[in-house]
Amino acid sequence: MxxxxxxxxxxxxxxxxxxxxxxxxxxxxxxxxxxxxxxxxxxxxxxxxxxxxxxxxxFKIRGAWHRLSDMTAEERAAGVVAFSSGNHAQGIAWSARRLAMPATIVMPADAPLAKVESTRAMGARVIFYDRMTERREVIAERLARDSGAILVPSFDDxxxxxxxxxxxxxxxxxxxxxxxxxxxxxxxxxxxxxxxxxxxxxxxxxxxxxxxxxxxxxxxxxxxxxxxxxxxxxxxxxxxxxxxxxxxxxxxxxxxxxxxxxxxxxxxxxxxxxxxxxxxxxxxxxxxxxxxxxxxxxxxxxxxxxxxxxxxxxxxxxxxxxxxxxxx
Incomplete structure (x- = not known):
C-alpha cells in the first residue's frame, strides 16, 4: 500500500x-x-x-499505541514516519520499539533537547526541519512515500x-x-x-x-x-x-x-x-x-x-x- x-x-x-x-x-x-x-x-x-x-x-503514547498496534505484520515491517515537536515523536518511538518497527520522526530544529534525546534513545531516526520556512507534512510524506512506511500525523488521524x-x-x-x-x-x-x-x-x-x-x-x-x-x-x-x-x-x-x-x-x-x-x-x-x-x-x-x-x-x-x- x-x-x-x-x-x-x-x-x-x-x-x-x-x-x-x-x-x-x-x-x-x-x-x-x-x-x-x-x-x-x-x-x-x-x-x-x-x-x-x-x-x-x-498522553501521546495513547494514540501512538492504538495506531501502531493496529497495523498488520507487513505494515510494521515497512515502518512508520511521523512529525512532531517531541511528545508524539516519543509516543511513536516508544510504540515502534515495543512492536519492533523502524520509525523516522520529522522534528523542528528548535525542539527541546530533552525531547530529541528521548526520541533517539528509543531507537527512532530524527530528521530536522525549520518550522517557519519548511512544511513538516511535505517532508514526512516524501519520506513515507520513498520508504513505503506508513505516515502517522500527530492529530489528523x-x-x-x-x-x-x-x-x-x-x-x-x-x-x-x-x-x-x-x-x-x-x-x-x-x-x-x-x-x-x-x-x-x-x-x-x-x-x-x-x-x-x-x-x-x-x-x-x-x-x-x-x-x-x-x-x-x-x-x-x-x-x-x-x-x-x-x-x-x-x-x-x-x-x-x-x-x-x-x-x-x-x-x-x-x-x-x-x-x-x-x-x-x-x-x-x-x-x-x-x-x-x-x-x-x-x-x-x-x-x-x-x-x-x-x-x-x-x-x-x-x-x-x-x-x-x-x-x-
Whole structure:
C-alpha cells in the first residue's frame, strides 16, 4: 500500500466512541492509569488528569499505541514516519520499539533537547526541519512515500484521535469511582486538537473548553469564526513548543465544532504560574504546553465546578527552560 493510499484509508475512517472503547482496552492491557488528582482552586475542588506521568511524559503514547498496534505484520515491517515537536515523536518511538518497527520522526530544529534525546534513545531516526520556512507534512510524506512506511500525523488521524480520547474515558471512570459523579466540563490543552476531539467523543455530555498559548490560538479562533483559521503571520515566540500548530485539520475541527467547544488563550506568565502551582501543590513537573489548561483555570478565564477535569498533558521540558519559567 502506498503512502497516498494509506492516507486515503485513514481519511475515510472516522473516529468514534466504539474505537475509543477498543483503544481503551488495548491501552489498559499495557499501561496503568495515570492519577486523577483533586485540588482546590477558586473555591472549587477540581480534578487534574496527570498525563505527565505517562512513561514518555505525555498522553501521546495513547494514540501512538492504538495506531501502531493496529497495523498488520507487513505494515510494521515497512515502518512508520511521523512529525512532531517531541511528545508524539516519543509516543511513536516508544510504540515502534515495543512492536519492533523502524520509525523516522520529522522534528523542528528548535525542539527541546530533552525531547530529541528521548526520541533517539528509543531507537527512532530524527530528521530536522525549520518550522517557519519548511512544511513538516511535505517532508514526512516524501519520506513515507520513498520508504513505503506508513505516515502517522500527530492529530489528523482517526486512530490517534481515538487513542487520545481514552484520556477522558479513563478520567471519567476515575471520577465516578471517587465521587459518584461524571464530569461536567473538560478543560484541555490544545495544539492540533487530537486530545480535545478524542475527549469530546469519549465524554459526550461534558462541556469542552480548549486552551492555547496567546498568538497560537488558531483553534479557538476557528471555533469562533465557524471555519478553519490558520495562525497569523509572524506569530509571537512561545515556550509552548508542543502547541505550535500553524493550521488545524478538518477532522479535529469538525468534531469540536459539532460539540460546541469553546476556546481561551493564556499568556506566558500565566503558564509559568501554572507550572509553579503544579510543582508546589501537586508535586508535578509540567512543560509549558502541558500546563496551559491549568493556567486558564488559575487565571480565572474558565469557570469551574467540582466536576471539572483539567488535563496536565506533558512534562518534557529542558531543565534550563523549566527553571526560567518557575523562577529558580
Amino acid at each position: 502506498t503512502a497516498q493510499s494509506q492516507a486515503s484509508t485513514a481519511t475515510a475512517r472516522q473516529p468514534d466512541l466504539a474505537g475509543i472503547l477498543r483503544a481503551d482496552g488495548k491501552i489498559r492491557a499495557i499501561l496503568p492509569p495515570t492519577p486523577l488528582l483533586p485540588v482546590e482552586i477558586a473555591g472549587a475542588r477540581i480534578w487534574c488528569k496527570a498525563e505527565s506521568l505517562q512513561p514518555i511524559g505525555a 482517526p486512530w490517534v484521535v481515538e487513542g487520545q480520547g481514552t484520556t477522558a474515558l479513563e478520567a471519567a471512570r476515575q471520577m465516578e469511582e471517587q465521587t459518584g459523579k461524571m464530569p461536567t466540563q473538560l478543560v484541555i490543552c490544545c495544539g492540533g486538537g487530537g486530545l480535545a476531539s478524542g475527549c469530546a467523543l469519549a465524554v459526550p455530555d461534558a462541556r469542552i473548553t480548549i486552551v492555547e498559548p496567546e498568538g497560537w490560538d488558531d483553534f479557538g479562533e476557528s471555533l469562533r469564526h465557524g471555519a478553519i483559521v490558520p495562525v497569523g503571520p509572524n506569530p509571537p515566540p512561545t515556550r509552548c513548543d508542543a502547541l505550535q500548530t500553524l493550521r488545524i485539520a478538518p477532522l479535529t475541527f469538525d468534531i469540536l465544532q459539532a460539540r460546541g467547544a469553546s476556546g481561551v488563550a493564556v499568556s506566558e506568565p500565566e503558564v509559568a504560574d501554572a507550572m509553579r502551582f503544579a510543582m508546589t501543590r501537586l508535586g508535578l513537573v509540567l512543560e509549558p504546553g502541558g500546563a496551559v489548561a491549568l493556567a486558564a483555570v488559575l487565571a480565572g478565564k474558565i469557570a469551574v465546578d467540582d466536576a471539572t477535569i483539567v488535563t496536565l498533558s506533558g512534562r518534557n521540558v529542558d531543565p534550563a527552560t523549566y527553571c526560567a519559567m518557575i523562577g529558580t
